[in-house]
Amino acid sequence: xxxxxxxxxARALGAAAALLALAGPAAPARAAYPERPITLIVPFAAGGxxxxxxxxxxxxxxxxxxxxxxVENVAGAGGTTGILRGAQSPPDGYTIMMGHMGTHGAAPAVxxxxxxxxxxxxxxxxxxxxxxxxxxxxxxxxxxxxxxxxAYVKANSEKLNEAHAGPxxxxxxxxxxxxxxxxxxxxxxxxxxxxxxxxxLVAGQVDYMCxxxxxxxxxxxxxxxxxxxxxxxxxxxxxxxxxxTKEGGLPEYQVSAWNAMFAPKGTPPAVTxxxxxxxxxxxxxxxxxxxLTDLGGDLSNKEARTPAGLRKLxxxxxxxxxxxxxxxxxAK
Amino acid sequence: MGLxxxxxxxxxxxxxxxxxxxxxxxxxxxGTLVGVLPGVxxxxxxxxxxxxxxxxxxxxxxxxxxxxxxxxxxGGSTTAILVNIPGEVTAVVTTLDGHQMARQGxxxxxxxxxxxxxxxxxxxxxxxVAALAVPLxxxxxxxxxxxxxxxxxxxxxxxxxLARGSIVKAIAMILTxxxxxxxxxxxxxxxERMTLGFAPLSxxxxxxxxxxxxxxxAEVLRNLDASQHRDAVDRPIGRLLPSRADLARSAGPIAxxxxxxxxxxxxxxxxxxxxxxxxxxxxxxxxxxxGRFGHGAxxxxxxxxxxxxxxxxxxxxxxxxxxxxxxxVMALMVGAMTIHGIVPGPLVMTRNAPLFWGVIASMWxxxxxxxxxxxxxxxxxVRLLTVPYRLMFPAILLFSSIGIxxxxxxxxxxxxxxxxxxxxxALAKLDFEPAPLLLGYVLGRLxxxxxxxxxxxxxxxxxxFVQRPISAGLILVAAIVLAAALLPGVRxxxxxxxxxx
Numbered sequence: 001x002x003x004x005x006x007x008x009x010a011r012a013l014g015a016a017a018a019l020l021a022l023a024g025p026a027a028p029a030r031a032a033y034p035e036r037p038i039t040l041i042v043p044f045a046a047g048g049x050x051x052x053x054x055x056x057x058x059x060x061x062x063x064x065x066x067x068x069x070x071v072e073n074v075a076g077a078g079g080t081t082g083i084l085r086g087a088q089s090p091p092d093g094y095t096i097m098m099g100h101m102g103t104h105g106a107a108p109a110v111x112x113x114x115x116x117x118x119x120x121x122x123x124x125x126x127x128x129x130x131x132x133x134x135x136x137x138x139x140x141x142x143x144x145x146x147x148x149x150x151a152y153v154k155a156n157s158e159k160l161n162e163a164h165a166g167p168x169x170x171x172x173x174x175x176x177x178x179x180x181x182x183x184x185x186x187x188x189x190x191x192x193x194x195x196x197x198x199x200x201l202v203a204g205q206v207d208y209m210c211x212x213x214x215x216x217x218x219x220x221x222x223x224x225x226x227x228x229x230x231x232x233x234x235x236x237x238x239x240x241x242x243x244x245t246k247e248g249g250l251p252e253y254q255v256s257a258w259n260a261m262f263a264p265k266g267t268p269p270a271v272t273x274x275x276x277x278x279x280x281x282x283x284x285x286x287x288x289x290x291x292l293t294d295l296g297g298d299l300s301n302k303e304a305r306t307p308a309g310l311r312k313l314x315x316x317x318x319x320x321x322x323x324x325x326x327x328x329x330x331a332k
Numbered sequence: 333m334g335l336x337x338x339x340x341x342x343x344x345x346x347x348x349x350x351x352x353x354x355x356x357x358x359x360x361x362x363g364t365l366v367g368v369l370p371g372v373x374x375x376x377x378x379x380x381x382x383x384x385x386x387x388x389x390x391x392x393x394x395x396x397x398x399x400x401x402x403x404x405x406x407g408g409s410t411t412a413i414l415v416n417i418p419g420e421v422t423a424v425v426t427t428l429d430g431h432q433m434a435r436q437g438x439x440x441x442x443x444x445x446x447x448x449x450x451x452x453x454x455x456x457x458x459x460x461v462a463a464l465a466v467p468l469x470x471x472x473x474x475x476x477x478x479x480x481x482x483x484x485x486x487x488x489x490x491x492x493x494l495a496r497g498s499i500v501k502a503i504a505m506i507l508t509x510x511x512x513x514x515x516x517x518x519x520x521x522x523x524e525r526m527t528l529g530f531a532p533l534s535x536x537x538x539x540x541x542x543x544x545x546x547x548x549x550a551e552v553l554r555n556l557d558a559s560q561h562r563d564a565v566d567r568p569i570g571r572l573l574p575s576r577a578d579l580a581r582s583a584g585p586i587a588x589x590x591x592x593x594x595x596x597x598x599x600x601x602x603x604x605x606x607x608x609x610x611x612x613x614x615x616x617x618x619x620x621x622x623g624r625f626g627h628g629a630x631x632x633x634x635x636x637x638x639x640x641x642x643x644x645x646x647x648x649x650x651x652x653x654x655x656x657x658x659x660x661v662m663a664l665m666v667g668a669m670t671i672h673g674i675v676p677g678p679l680v681m682t683r684n685a686p687l688f689w690g691v692i693a694s695m696w697x698x699x700x701x702x703x704x705x706x707x708x709x710x711x712x713x714v715r716l717l718t719v720p721y722r723l724m725f726p727a728i729l730l731f732s733s734i735g736i737x738x739x740x741x742x743x744x745x746x747x748x749x750x751x752x753x754x755x756x757x758a759l760a761k762l763d764f765e766p767a768p769l770l771l772g773y774v775l776g777r778l779x780x781x782x783x784x785x786x787x788x789x790x791x792x793x794x795x796x797f798v799q800r801p802i803s804a805g806l807i808l809v810a811a812i813v814l815a816a817a818l819l820p821g822v823r824x825x826x827x828x829x830x831x832x833x
Contacts, residue, residue, distance in 0.1 A: 045660070046379045047667020055671055059386070073379065074741050076535045077517065110522065161789055167522030189788050190520040192781060195657045195666075202654065203473040205789065214670070218655045218677020295670060 033093055033271055034067040040261075041089075041097040043082025045075045049131050049214045053259045054098045056291050057128050060282035065274070078168030079103040080111060083262075087116045091264040093271035096125065100259045102168060105317030109325040110168040118318055122262040123272050124310035126279045129297040130256035133174045133231040134216050134242065137208040138201055139224060146228045146248030150182060153208070157184035163197040163206040166190050170257045171197065174231075175210035177324045181252055201225055212257045213238055213296035231255045238296035256298055260310050272307060280305060336463055343462075343689030347697055352395050355388065356694050359396035360701045363403020364709075370411045370548055370728060372735040373420035373540065374404040374661050380738065382668055390672035391687045395694040397668050398648075401661060402698050405644050406450060406706065409637055410713055413442045415728060417548040421539060422640040424770050425608040427547065429625060429632030436628050440572035440714045445582050445630055446637040447706040448574070453590040453638035454699030457645035460594050461652075462692050465681075468598050468646075469653040475599055477786035478796045482806035483599070484779040487606045488772070489813040490613035502768045505759075509772025510779070512537055519781055532744035540739045541749045542773060546766040548732045549753025552725045554760055572711050578630055585615050585635035593639030597646035604643035604659065605774055608636035617816065645695055651676055652688060 042054045051073060058069040074082030079102050086097035102110075104118040116122075135149070143149040153160060162179070164172040171194060179186065189206055191197035194215050200206045202224045213230065217238050220227045229248040230236050245253040261279060263272050282288050289299055303309040346352065366377045381400055385393035408419020413430035426446070433442040460468075475483075492502060515526045516536025527533035574582070592614065593607035615635045616625045625632050650658045655677030657663040669676050674684060681688045716724075736746050756766055790796035798804045 045663070046382060047664040047670075052667055052670050055383075071383075072741055076740065077531075081531075081535070166519050167517075187788055187791070189785055190781075191785070192519060193663065195663055199473070199650075199654075199656045200476065202656070203476065205476045214675070218675050218679060222678035224654075224678055291673065294673065295675070 033274055034065050036094065037068040037070050038065070038093070039095045040069050040071050041082045041086040041095065042071050042073050043075060043079035043086075043097065043099070043103055044073065046071075046073045049212050049257070050079075050098060050100050050259050052214070052295065053129050053131070053292065053297060056288060057279065057282050060285055060288045061275075061278040064278040064281045078107065078110065078166075080107050080114060080116075083107075084115050086262070087121045087264050089264050091123070091266035091268075093263060093267055093275065096261055096263045096275065098128065098259055099262045100170075101255075101257045101317065102170060102173065104260070104262070104314050106168065106173045106321040106325065108318055109321045110173070118314050119311070121265050123265060123267045123269075124307045124314065125261035125263055125272050125275045126306060127258060127260040127301055127304035127310055127313065128279065128283070129292045129299055130258040130301060131212040131214050131296060132236050132298050133170070133210050133255045133257060134213050134220075134239070135178065135208065135210050135228045135231070135245075135253075136201065136216055136220065136225045137228065138204045138206070139226050140204065141207060141226055143228070146243065146245065146250060149208075149228045150250060153184050153186070154182050157182070157186045160184075160186040160208065161189050161206040162186040163189050163191055163201055163209040165194045165197055165211075166192065169194075171209055171211045173321060173325065174255050174257070177255055178210055178253060180324055181250070198225075217296055229253070232298060232300070234300070236296055236298065237293055256301075258301070258304070258313070260304065260313070276305075276307060339685070339689050340462055340693060342686060343691075343693030346391060346686050346690030347395065347693035352392055352690070352694065353697065355392045355396040356399045356698050357701050359399020360403040360698055360705055363400035363405075364407045364410075364702070364705060365403075366400075367404030367407020367419055368410050368713075369407075369731045369735055370415065370417040370419070370544070372404070372731075372738060373408055374401050375420075375664060376540075376735065376738045377401075377404040378661065378664050378668070382664075382671075385668065386671070388672075390669070390674050391690050393672050394665070394669060394674075394687065394691050395698075397665060398691060398694060399698045399701070401665075402454075402641070402644060402695075402702055403705075405640070406447075406702055409446050409450075409640070410443060413439060413446065413633070414713060414717060415548075416551045417728075417732070418543050418770075420543075421605045421770070421774055422608050422636075422643065424543070424767050425612045425636040426633060426640075428612070428767055429627070429629050432626065432628035433630065433633065434717065438571075438628065439717060440710050441574045441578055441630065442633050443710045443713060444573045444707065445578060445634050447703055447710070448579070449582065449586045449589065449634045449638040450641035451699050451703040452586050453593060453640075453642040454645055454702075455696060456590050457594050457597070457642040458692060458696040458699070460642075460646055461649055461695070462689075465649050465653045468649055472598050472650060473654075474802065476800070477782045477789060478800050478803045479806065480599075481779060481782040481786050482797055482803040482810070483606070484775045484782065486806050486810040486813065487609065487775050488779070489810040490606075490609050492768075492814065498763070501764050505764055505766070505769040506772035509769040509774075510776030512542070512769075513773045513776030514780065520784060532742060532748070536777075537748070537773075538736075538739055538745060539770075539774065540736055541745045542752060543770060544732050544736050545749040545752025546756035546759070546769065548728065549749060550756025550760055550766070552728055553753060553757040555721060556725065557757075572714065573707070574630070581630055582634035584618075585611070585631040586638045588614060588618075589635035589638035590642045593642035594646045596639075597643030598649050599658070604640075604647045607639035607643040609771055611635040611639035613813070641699075648691075648695070652680060652691070654678055655680065 040058050042051050044050045055071055058071055062069045074085055083099055083103045089095035108114050143152045162175055164175055194211055201209055219225045227242045229245045230242050231245050231253050235244055304313040366372055378400055385396055408423040409426050412418045412423040412426040413434050416427050416431040418424045418427050430442045517524050517534055524534055589611035592611045596607045597604040612632055615631045616622045647658050650656050651662045657666050666676055733746050736749050786796055
């Protein structure tokens, strides 16, 4: 009753259907993006400021895109290991990365044989959030405001100890910038990470440091360290009592540890546009933006949220850090 | 005292909610199961499982993550005993006598005493954290770079005592470990050292890679080596739980290990890694017949396992009272708390009292759950040893590779571990112990960094190490330990020369 033929026919049909299924979406592929989970490479360890920003933003973007964005932490060499891996991934929109001030700004100046070009090797998606830099000192530092701090550091810098989290870290580069503005030459003491550095600042073993606000808020609020200024055009809601560098008389000190999304070079424009829309939706969502600002995140730079704006930011940052880190402060 | 009881009551009222009890249980269970995979330590486990806590309210999430942490830590000891693979630094010491016990058919007893010691230590450490968190933090803040360097010197003096056989070989391995710790980017100048231009080495060798290679892969090679006996179990399984005599023998080591571990755990900069080593060294010195150590002495499991757990708990002190994470696991906990909208800091204790005391109370509950989960599991784990080795070793290799890969998401790490495995096998053939090498590796990096930091802060004056009282005291301890260890050691080595085959 059941000859072989219909079975073969059915198989052929099945095979044809399978082929169609494979070939079918080829034409409307872009419209269908994303059709599987997207990997977001975060080039730092889980739990750090960039990781926290990435996870908060990725959570909302996953909802917009209808596909999970999976955070993959690839730490190492100041974030450049993860970014290099991202840059070498297929440019299909399924591997993107969270770059930041270090990997896409200071890295070319810090690592002479960097294997990627922050401008040429990426398709910018958009700026996520910055974390403002705050100048802090041990709680009994002999200066009551930023003016006195500046005067004291200028006069005594060779006697002072400045703590940082190692060459290439945010605290290292941003304080190198401060030192070069002040013409200061303190002893720069390296720690493995911000935590141990902060520990010695609270204990009074070192004199001052510069770091991202999210790491410092609880200590400043509790009065275990002293904050002199936040390097932003306007005050941060996370520490509303701390004046800006502009108010304090050091307006040239403007610096933010920004975090921004990039795709590998060659990713189709339709894909980066889709990702940019999802990013904007996340940043404009009241709940998500509140979570970010509660942590001290800075969402004020709206120009760099577009791919073109971000490209400009990267270009200016690379140029800036090349100058700052050549001027002095580099760990030579 | 009344205030403490009041606070603990608040904590237990939070932790005893049905939901939080359930989360503590799930955390401990999942942590144990994942942590028991060779190579997957607490950091990898928490990173992998972090996203599943996103939907929870903060207190519950922290309780669950803390459970995962203890569970993973405990799981690491299980693999150390059963298959001679330490899940993380603090389990290295457990391989020395714990695995020897397993080879003698006493794996169940070793696992049992580890669970019981951990529970006793956890109970005590919970009380320490609850009662003394604030004053202890003040003490820990006095530990600067100079003190830290001196503590590491004392730690290296302990390391000599770890040696099972020749002291000269142990010293050689410690020095090799220190040398390996200098591979990678120099912290102060950013210059790469001894990386041979090989990019994956630019951040140095990862501890997991070194430990998996020298212990895990090398152990498999050694077991497949036809000229030697298969290691795991070639004797009957024996009793599953410690006898009364075992418990009596372990009581002292558990108490001492708890005190040593609890103290070192509070120190910033990962002082907890020294706990088990210090406890082992202490027990070996106190023992009437130190010769049993390294050949399955139960004291060598009970003491370090207690120290390990006490340290795991008290390392929450700087995090909860100061907001400053003392090690990588705690840094991850900070991130987890931040994602849940709580930024840990000096004010958490007053502003977020239910969370603070709830987490402390859940520490004890977590420890109780670990005991409840693990004692019945002992039988299961021990039965694993009866699986034929031809089935077991591919599984060990597979899971080890997954574990190493998961640390940095790096395939190069897996290949390096394989290479180190061959090196570890060769070293074992020549009777060199890998444990002192790992200790040298861990302490070497801390030692170098703190030495340079202390000298930078003192503007190059070596006097800083003896002028600061805590530092001077530690140097003195190191000198005494070393003298005491070396003198009989020289004698013992002479004996061995004559008994060697």
